[in-house]
Amino acid sequence: MQSPAGWLILVIAVAGSILAVELVRRVLNRVGRKWAPAQHLVEHCTWPAFTVAVVVAVNLVLGPGMFGSAPGERNLAATVERVLGLVTIGAVTWLIVQAAYALTDAVLDRLVQVEGERNRRARRIRTQIGLVRRIAAAAIIVIALGAMLFSFPQVRALGAGILASAGIAGAIVGIAAQPTIGNAVAGLQLAFSDALRLDDVVVVENEWGRIEELTLTYVVLRLWDERRLVLPVSYFTQHPFENWTRHGSRVLAVVMLRVDWSVPVPKLREVLYEFLQGNPLWDQKDWTLQVTDVLPNGLVEVRALMSAADSASAWDLKCDVREFLVNYIRDNHPDSLPGFRVRP
CATH class of the missing domain: 2.30.30.60 (SH3 type barrels.)
Structure with missing residues (x-):
């Protein structure tokens, strides 16, 4: 094997590559305070970048000259070269996938913060980006595995036979999958x-x-x-x-009450509007209170309808309105509570 000086050069090269990546990491950390993608790159790519840097340094320094010319040492050199090749493919693939996730995460973080009418479009883009990057990551990994396999001469020799039977295998795999x-x-x-x-x-x-x-x-x-x-x-x-949010995030909340005929509907409509104006869950757009039906059991059906920015707000608003109307009718118009009249 080569003199210790060669191994010293290898150690220096590895240490230098690690130091270079650490400097880049520190710079990105500082830049990340103002530029979000840099912070995501640091979070996702630190360890893959260290791995790639070390493997590249070893590949550049550790050549055939590092080993002797004896048959056993030549075999060792070939084995080391093949292992380094596999590790290089794996490390580069890891870095590429993590970098893609880091850059798309920066976009997704901005889309999460979008509210109002643009929220629907933002959610559509988030869904599409999430699926596309999964497909891209899977494709990159498959290509990397193929490159690893074809680095073996035995696999390359079997390539012709594999391609010849690809039609039958494809049909079988297609049916199974x-x-x-x-x-x-x-x-x-x-x-x-x-x-x-x-x-x-x-x-x-x-x-x-x-x-x-x-x-x-x-x-x-x-x-x-x-x-x-x-x-x-x-x-x-x-x-x-x-x-419920196919064309927008706004949702209409509906509260149904069955009360007596004596209920003062105009007054009920007035107090409902006052209550909605003071409730932050109402989006200040749509509302109404109507008598929608007369039931066979002698009660009338009153429907209160109001809009909210999203379904979660609509649910809470609906509960608030129902509780308010029940309390208001009970405390101010007890004669309008549901009841059944019996005539002799």
Whole structure:
């Protein structure tokens, strides 16, 4: 083997590469206070960058000259070279995937902060970015694994035979993976047709909740009571479901009351408007109070309708209004409470 001076050069090269990455990390940390992508790069890429730097330094310094010319030492050199090649492919792949996630995370963080009328478009873009980067990461990893395999001469020799039987193997794999492929296609269809987005409010299987996670194979629905309902993506292309935020995040809240005929509807409408003006959950847009039906049991049906910025606010506003109206009728108009009249 080469003299200790060669190994000293190797140690210096590795230490220098680590120092260079650390300097870049510190610079990005400082820049990250004003530029969000830099902070995400530091969070995602620090360890992959250290790994790549070390592997590149070792590849540059550790050549055939580092080993002797004896047969055993030549075999060792070939083995080390192959291992370094595999490690280099793996490290570079790791860095590329993490860098892609870091840059897209910076975009996703900005989209999360979008509110109001632009919120629907922001959620659509978040959904699409999330699926595209998963596909890109999977493609990069598959390419890297292929490059690793073809670095072995034995695998390259088998390449012709593998390609010759690709038609039969492809048919078998296609039949076996049909449900998985169908789910993947359904996931892309949902994301790019804008039929479903992250944070959409949906009703599925009589369960109300928000879309928490949307992947190529499954959808996670966070229910109102913090349970999670996990469904295959293909469910949403094969079954009907309610999407309350398809064209906007605003939701109308409805409160139904069954009261006596003596209820003073104009007064009830007046106090409801005063209550809504003082409630921060109301978006100051739509509201009404109407008598919508006369029931066979001798009661009248009163409907209070008001708008809110999103479904969560609408639910809380609906509960507030219902409680207010019940208390108001009970305290101020007890004769209007539900009751049944019996005539002799």
